[in-house]
Amino acid sequence: MSEEQHSTANHGIQVNGTVNGIVQNGANARAVYHAAPVAEADPRQEELRAAVEALRAELRALRAADPAALPAEHAQVVEEELDTVDPAEPGRLRRTLLTLTGALGSVAGLAESLERLRQAASVWF
DSSP: OOHHHHHHSOOSOOOOSOOOSOOOOSTTOOOOOOOOOOOOOOHHHHHHHHHHHHHHHHHHHHHHHOGGGSOHHHHHHHHHHHTTOOTTOHHHHHHHHHHHHHHHTTOGGGHHHHHHHHHHHGGGO
């Protein structure tokens, strides 16, 4: 086969781009799709996510009601730390809780949400 014929010959399925689904070709070809089972949500992770969102909501409400209750730089640190909450990394989670406690420990209006977050995260220590 010449170089030109080789480059234009069809050697089975050729895909340019993205294919979502199964592909088959030929008279006796089969395409089989095996779906992985959907993992059930871990209730501990759901509790942790809910605690993070509750703390975020209370932080926003507190800052809207009284911007002086928490300095802007502390609020920014808290938001950044809340973005890093991940039970897959217990060391990072522990450091995040320490940072949040340091930044929010003196804010009485957030004490309950902060404690809820601490309790939700404690299962990974």
